[in-house]
Amino acid sequence: MTIDNDNHIADVHVRSGLYSSDTIFDYRHGYIATRLFSRNACFIMKINKAYIPDLEEMGRLAFERQTMNTVYSPYSVWVQFRSGHSRLGRMKDWLVYGKAIEQLCTGLPLYQLAHTQPLINANGCANAGVPSILGIKICEKIN
Numbered sequence: 001m002t003i004d005n006d007n008h009i010a011d012v013h014v015r016s017g018l019y020s021s022d023t024i025f026d027y028r029h030g031y032i033a034t035r036l037f038s039r040n041a042c043f044i045m046k047i048n049k050a051y052i053p054d055l056e057e058m059g060r061l062a063f064e065r066q067t068m069n070t071v072y073s074p075y076s077v078w079v080q081f082r083s084g085h086s087r088l089g090r091m092k093d094w095l096v097y098g099k100a101i102e103q104l105c106t107g108l109p110l111y112q113l114a115h116t117q118p119l120i121n122a123n124g125c126a127n128a129g130v131p132s133i134l135g136i137k138i139c140e141k142i143n
Contacts, residue, residue, distance in 0.1 A: 003059050009100050010058050012129065021128040022104055023136070027055050029098035033105055034128040034136060042089075042105035043081055043128075043138055044097065045113035051077050053134060061134075077134065078125075079113035080141040086111050113138065 002011045008027040014020055023034040025047070032052070033044045053061070086109035093110070094102040119125065119139055129136035 001058075003055065005055070005059075007100075008055055010055060011100070014128070019127065021126070023128055024100045024104050025052075025055070025058065026098045026100050029096065029101070031097050031101060032136075033097065033101040034138065035104050035108065036126050036128060036138065038126060041086065041109045041111060042101075043079070043111045043113050044101070044105070045079055045115070048115065051115065058134065076118075076137070077129070078116050078118050078137045078139065080116045080139050081111040081113050082141050114141075116141075 001013075003009075004011070010025040010027075012021075012023040012025075014022075018038050020037045021034055023032065025032050027047065030047050031044055032047055033042055035042050088107070089097075089102065089105055089110050094106075097105075116139070118137075122137060122139065125137045125139040127135060128138055
């Protein structure tokens with residue numbers, strides 16, 4: 001995880017084969033974008049301070065994780081997207097989401113994420129976020 005305090009951005013790269021992901025937390029623009037390599041798509045959600053820690057808290061948790069080799073984090077976010085409801089980003093999207101998210105998501109389908117309660121069956125959900133600090137469970141909404 002890389003934190004850029006000047007631009008209020010955290011950049012997370014998770015390398016785990018098919019389950020790899022890149023996530024940008026852009027606190028200046030107020031959005032999180034996750035690129036899931038298994039789906040070849042970008043998933044975007046608005047930062048809600050009720051369940052997303054601020055940049056300083058993320059940095060503190062990352063430091064604790066690095067120095068103590070273990071940390072308990074209460075942050076786990078469940079979100080859903082609707083398959084078939086994607087679009088490619090346009091210029092006005094990138095003005096809203098910011099340059100860092102544009103660089104991550106250009107040319108990929110964009111899906112809007114909506115916060116949800118934990119699902120009973122999470123087999124089809126993808127894991128993203130910051131391992132051991134802020135888990136993001138991305139699940140497809142079934143109608």
